[in-house]
Amino acid sequence: LSELLDKFSNIKAFVLDVDGVLTDGSILVTEDGDQLRSMNIKDGFAMKCAVENGYKICIISGGTSEGVVKRLNKLGISDVFIGVKEKLHVFNDFIQKNNLAANQVAVMGDDVPDLTLLDACGLSTCPYDAVKNVLNKCDYISPVNGGKGCVRDLIEKTMNSQGTWPYNG
Amino acid sequence: LSELLDKFSNIKAFVLDVDGVLTDGSILVTEDGDQLRSMNIKDGFAMKCAVENGYKICIISGGTSEGVVKRLNKLGISDVFIGVKEKLHVFNDFIQKNNLAANQVAVMGDDVPDLTLLDACGLSTCPYDAVKNVLNKCDYISPVNGGKGCVRDLIEKTMNSQGTWPYNG
Amino acid sequence: LSELLDKFSNIKAFVLDVDGVLTDGSILVTEDGDQLRSMNIKDGFAMKCAVENGYKICIISGGTSEGVVKRLNKLGISDVFIGVKEKLHVFNDFIQKNNLAANQVAVMGDDVPDLTLLDACGLSTCPYDAVKNVLNKCDYISPVNGGKGCVRDLIEKTMNSQGTWPYNG
Amino acid sequence: LSELLDKFSNIKAFVLDVDGVLTDGSILVTEDGDQLRSMNIKDGFAMKCAVENGYKICIISGGTSEGVVKRLNKLGISDVFIGVKEKLHVFNDFIQKNNLAANQVAVMGDDVPDLTLLDACGLSTCPYDAVKNVLNKCDYISPVNGGKGCVRDLIEKTMNSQGTWPYNG
Numbered sequence: 001l002s003e004l005l006d007k008f009s010n011i012k013a014f015v016l017d018v019d020g021v022l023t024d025g026s027i028l029v030t031e032d033g034d035q036l037r038s039m040n041i042k043d044g045f046a047m048k049c050a051v052e053n054g055y056k057i058c059i060i061s062g063g064t065s066e067g068v069v070k071r072l073n074k075l076g077i078s079d080v081f082i083g084v085k086e087k088l089h090v091f092n093d094f095i096q097k098n099n100l101a102a103n104q105v106a107v108m109g110d111d112v113p114d115l116t117l118l119d120a121c122g123l124s125t126c127p128y129d130a131v132k133n134v135l136n137k138c139d140y141i142s143p144v145n146g147g148k149g150c151v152r153d154l155i156e157k158t159m160n161s162q163g164t165w166p167y168n169g
Numbered sequence: 170l171s172e173l174l175d176k177f178s179n180i181k182a183f184v185l186d187v188d189g190v191l192t193d194g195s196i197l198v199t200e201d202g203d204q205l206r207s208m209n210i211k212d213g214f215a216m217k218c219a220v221e222n223g224y225k226i227c228i229i230s231g232g233t234s235e236g237v238v239k240r241l242n243k244l245g246i247s248d249v250f251i252g253v254k255e256k257l258h259v260f261n262d263f264i265q266k267n268n269l270a271a272n273q274v275a276v277m278g279d280d281v282p283d284l285t286l287l288d289a290c291g292l293s294t295c296p297y298d299a300v301k302n303v304l305n306k307c308d309y310i311s312p313v314n315g316g317k318g319c320v321r322d323l324i325e326k327t328m329n330s331q332g333t334w335p336y337n338g
Numbered sequence: 339l340s341e342l343l344d345k346f347s348n349i350k351a352f353v354l355d356v357d358g359v360l361t362d363g364s365i366l367v368t369e370d371g372d373q374l375r376s377m378n379i380k381d382g383f384a385m386k387c388a389v390e391n392g393y394k395i396c397i398i399s400g401g402t403s404e405g406v407v408k409r410l411n412k413l414g415i416s417d418v419f420i421g422v423k424e425k426l427h428v429f430n431d432f433i434q435k436n437n438l439a440a441n442q443v444a445v446m447g448d449d450v451p452d453l454t455l456l457d458a459c460g461l462s463t464c465p466y467d468a469v470k471n472v473l474n475k476c477d478y479i480s481p482v483n484g485g486k487g488c489v490r491d492l493i494e495k496t497m498n499s500q501g502t503w504p505y506n507g
Numbered sequence: 508l509s510e511l512l513d514k515f516s517n518i519k520a521f522v523l524d525v526d527g528v529l530t531d532g533s534i535l536v537t538e539d540g541d542q543l544r545s546m547n548i549k550d551g552f553a554m555k556c557a558v559e560n561g562y563k564i565c566i567i568s569g570g571t572s573e574g575v576v577k578r579l580n581k582l583g584i585s586d587v588f589i590g591v592k593e594k595l596h597v598f599n600d601f602i603q604k605n606n607l608a609a610n611q612v613a614v615m616g617d618d619v620p621d622l623t624l625l626d627a628c629g630l631s632t633c634p635y636d637a638v639k640n641v642l643n644k645c646d647y648i649s650p651v652n653g654g655k656g657c658v659r660d661l662i663e664k665t666m667n668s669q670g671t672w673p674y675n676g
Contacts, residue, residue: 029574236367
């Protein structure tokens with residue numbers, strides 16, 4: 001447990017999947033073939049707060065949704081990569097560009113395309129309803145499901161461990 | 170408990186958050202960047218009933234949704250403020266304009282931007298799935314989650330305590 | 339229980355509410371002010387089956403949704419009344435037009451605007467998550483929530499009690 | 508149990524229903540009369556993986572949704588049949604065209620229109636929230652509900668039983 005707390009206390013950046021993490025994994029299919037996602041306001045609040053307090057956030061998704069990009073940009077997140085085939089490549093570019101060591105990066109993913117990232121980072125995390133392979137791998141399993149505030153949980157726990165979450169007392 | 174009942178019996182106005190209170194905190198993101206909310210018909214029924222029986226309702230949201238404003242206006246609620254940065258400022262204008270004392274106002278909020286309002290009012294309330302800081306602060310925690318009828322619960326309990334809810338017997 | 343079974347065995351028509359019965363009570367609000375509902379395929383299957391087997395179905399809703407009307411028409415239901423203020427008036431017209439006795443009609447409603455109908459019919463029913471006033475009034479409380487198949491449950495139980503549900507064995 | 512494992516180990520093709528299997532049975536009704544479905548990213552991941560590893564997938568739906576067809580096509584599934592009245596006819600064409608024996612085909616369905624298919628195939632399966640007639644009939648009941656990943660569960664279990672799921676270890 002103390003080792004886990006150490007891992008939280010080192011984190012300066014969050015690398016997040018979209019489907020199943022920032023969403024509950026549902027895709028609303030329109031007749032035009034658009035695929036709409038549902039995101040959570042509590043996650044958005046925490047990501048905005050993290051960015052304003054100097055943390056880096058990088059979104060890496062295999063899916064493609066312009067709407068998701070627009071919402072994330074509005075929250076102040078510029079590193080949003082969608083339609084990604086090789087997530088590890090984007091991850092490595094991101095930490096190099098930002099002079100981050102691997103142990104300063106937390107990853108949250110829910111499915112097997114996230115496994116290489118979860119291996120490469122300092123704090124591997126997932127929502128409560130991640131697939132078994134991911135659950136078995138992670139340092140920290142959030143008690144919250146994908147799309148229901150699991151990213152809020154990760155960010156708030158991290159910032160609390162460092163005394164940077166502004167809303168306690 | 171008797172103290173809580175006293176607080177309910179004084180209420181003449183409701184100040185409500187949108188995301189996480191009138192919704193479950195989900196935002197459906199369209200490809201155009203629109204952010205659509207889902208509201209609950211039972212909450213709408215209660216708000217309409219409260220307005221028709223002389224209660225004041227004020228909506229204060231940090232988010233921006235024209236669709237939410239249109240639906241609330243249809244229910245007879247004219248005091249709808251969206252995109253609000255300083256909620257307390259809007260709150261104070263509202264109670265002054267309506268000659269309300271703070272102890273005549275119930276607030277329902279679910280997250281830290283609502284904390285100043287919950288401090289300022291006579292009856293602080295939240296949905297069952299509010300964040301911990303808010304749960305710790307509130308006089309009354311509804312047994313109902315955000316977007317699932319927590320506002321109906323608040324309004325019906327308040328009006329019942331005053332004998333003004335028209336549907337008992 | 340035997341009395342309840344008698345009531346089921348008399349039913350020749352179903353009068354149904356929309357919001358909270360054929361839906362879970364959520365309304366997706368678009369930026370244009372449209373209010374979109376989510377309906378359940380299992381309910382639709384049962385309503386179609388009932389109509390094909392000679393039962394009458396009448397939908398009476400206080401809300402207004404052209405999309406709901408279109409879907410219900412496709413299922414073979416022509417008596418769809420939306421934006422109704424006085425539900426009992428529409429109910430009485432419907433049973434008179436179809437030469438039905440009150441005890442031949444089952445009503446399913448979830449909220450106080452349905453109470454007069456639930457009083458007027460032969461078999462009063464509601465989804466599991468109806469409001470307390472309605473739960474207290476009903477002959478039969480479905481174990482299924484609104485929008486999750488409560489109408490399927492009502493229709494299948496009714497037709498089973500009469501040996502007209504085609505899918506047993 | 509050993510008999511069930513045998514059935515899984517023979518499977519070379521999956522025949523799947525849409526509503527209640529690839530979706531949770533909800534239909535979002537727009538004002539234009541469009542009926543939008545919500546699909547699950549984990550199901551999509553598994554179907555893509557199965558196709559890439561040489562399994563055949565055939566979708567047979569009584570409903571009609573162009574959006575669903577477009578998404579399934581993107582996943583590499585070409586055999587998508589919507590608006591089907593007689594599912595068994597389409598099923599027989601599919602297995603004949605692909606030189607499949609009935610015991611090489613798994614079917615997942617949730618409601619009575621799927622019963623003839625569940626009878627005709629080698630491994631009959633359903634989501635956890637299928638209707639009673641279907642639950643009683645199936646060789647395997649997934650622990651997962653419709654639209655929440657039941658197809659992922661079926662495909663992953665099948666491919667694991669044959670050592671073809673690429674993500675264990």
